[in-house]
Amino acid sequence: MARTRLADAASSLTLRGRCLVAAGLTLGLLGAVLGERALVQLALFVLALPLVSAVGVARQRFRVATRRTVTPARLPRGETAEVLVEVANTDRRAGGLWLLTEQLPAELGRRPQFVVERLSPGATAPLRYRLHGTRRGRFTLGPLRLRLVDPFGLVLRTAAGSDTASLLVVPRVRPLQGTGGLSGAGGNGGEGGRRSIAVHGEDDVSTREYRYGDDLRLVHWRATARTGELMVRLEERPWRAAATLFLDTRLSAHLTGGRGSAQAPDTLEWAVEAAASIGVHLLQRGAALRVVTDAGELTAPLGRGTLGPDELLDRFAELEASRYPGLQVGVETLRRAAVDGPAICLLGLVGPEDVTALARARSGPGSDVAVVVDAVAWLDAGATRSRRPLSPSARAELVGRQEQAVALLRSAGWQVLAVRPEQTVDQVWGRLGAATSAAGPVTPPPPLPTGAQA
Structure with a gap:
């Protein structure tokens, strides 16, 4: 054991130790060739010094x-x-x-x-x-x-x-005020008018498809047997504000200034910070929130209940850019979610084919919002897709595709905001409220029939 420890210490010579050993060997060789006994003695002393140091280090024990x-x-x-x-x-x-x-x-x-x-x-x-x-x-x-x-x-x-x-x-959470002008997303902790479903008999029970996280005690077995799909019954429940947060994390859809500088413009980091700020704000106001990315829905760890503010931030902390080429997976998840309330979509560099499927997936109440990256402003600020700047033709194609996507969303009734690198999340949230106020109030959903009221 001592011999092994000594060998380990001898093999751990520093640069100074190696130089000293080389000098000792050189002096010994010169002394032997020239017949100078003094040089040989000096060489032995020089070579002994690293050996003694190695013995001393090898004998040191520590716990x-x-x-x-x-x-x-x-x-x-x-x-x-x-x-x-x-x-x-x-x-x-x-x-x-x-x-x-x-x-x-x-x-x-x-x-x-x-x-x-x-x-x-x-x-x-x-x-x-x-x-x-x-x-x-x-x-x-x-x-x-x-x-x-x-x-x-x-x-x-x-x-x-x-x-x-x-x-x-x-991610950083920016303090936000109000609902950003979004109809159905404000929430007041579930307080408000009550919405109920009439239950006159077993055959009159309103049902819907089972969603992840639903209570299994609400499964309606007759409807399940009739449709072949797992169905749950809708019972009387308080009206609760709801919203869906959609985050585009595709690597190909974002611009970055590189990993070398923390201050470099990065559209993905801006989008994640915006999603974290908006999500925490809505959850704290009591809204029922579902978060969807281009890779699918974000759920609580081990499927335990719904996402709270802390769980949401934990999921966003480890969220990385995805390799998905398009938004098909996320849009399909958004369509299946079928949340009553607005969709808040934080998008990168999107094309017409991306937003066409996105607009078709939304048909619920509320004002849907798309916050897209202002490609011209971010490119002018130094952001790029790679280490090399984009060529003029590639830049023109990128900007043109995004303009087409924005026009398609607006023609479908979406509210679209283009975000610049100098704008913060709270400023964009304030712009949403101002734009909605200027457009006029949103028509609420029609009341339920008289027989369906509690």
């Missing part, structure tokens, strides 16, 4: 325990978290010269380094550093890598621990 505390553990994008790493010497002897390096993902910046010298037995050294959440995601902090060095800096021995901690960087 270290670490513990991390991340404050806060859920960090809004752009904010700073403080990390406390407590390093305890659990050995019976004092530690030597320890160089400690915290292992971090490249997205969180440079790895912090610390120096701890002669830590007493049972003592704890608190090490602190800060992290700036420049990118969304779930990141692992640690483990701590310990390096033992001799006083001359000739031999380096490394060891890594196993203790880690998690940091979740969620």
Whole structure:
């Protein structure tokens, strides 16, 4: 064991140690060729120094325990978290010269380094550093890598621990006011008029298709047997505001300024931040919200109930750009959701074929809204699809396709807003309310027949 430890230490020579060994070998060779005994003696001394250092490092034993505390553990994008790493010497002897390096993902910046010298037995050294959440995601902090060095800096021995901690960087949530002028999305916690379905007999029960998350106790077995599809009955329930949030996450539909700068224009990050802000705002107002992306619907972890504000932010934190070429999967999910209320669609660079299917999927009450990327403004701000800027012909084609898509949505009765890179989510939300007010009130859905009232 000691021989193995010595071999490991000898193989961990630093650049200074390797240079010293090379110099010793050179002096020994010259002394032997020239017959100079003094040079041979000097060579032996030079070669012995790294060997003695390796023995000293190999004999160092250490037992270290670490513990991390991340404050806060859920960090809004752009904010700073403080990390406390407590390093305890659990050995019976004092530690030597320890160089400690915290292992971090490249997205969180440079790895912090610390120096701890002669830590007493049972003592704890608190090490602190800060992290700036420049990118969304779930990141692992640690483990701590310990390096033992001799006083001359000739031999380096490394060891890594196993203790880690998690940091979740969620999207920023901008404070919003009002409903943005969206009919049916405001909500007042479910308070208001009551909507009921008449139940005069078993055959008169109103039913609909089973949706994910429905209570199985509401399954209507006669209707299920008759239709061949799982059906649930509609019972008297309070009217509750509802909305659907649709987020386009396709990599091909967004412009980015690159991963090198956190301040670079990025349409996907803007859209995710807008979806998080609008979603949390509507949920806090009591609206029933369903969130759909081009890859499908976002649900609570393990299918437990509906998404709340915290669960929504957690899902958005780990949401990455998708490789889907079109919006077919998301549009089909949006059609099956059939939520009574407006659809709020946050779109990237869309074409006529994308919005045609999107407009056909919506037929419910409420004013549907599409917030699209202003391609000209984002391109002028430096955003691009790749490292190279777009050619004039590609830029013209991109802008032309988007103008056609916007015209199709408006002709279908949608409210369409083009967002520029300097605009914030709260400004766009205010524009939605102003545009709806200028267009006049939205006609509410007709009342139910008299026999269907509670």
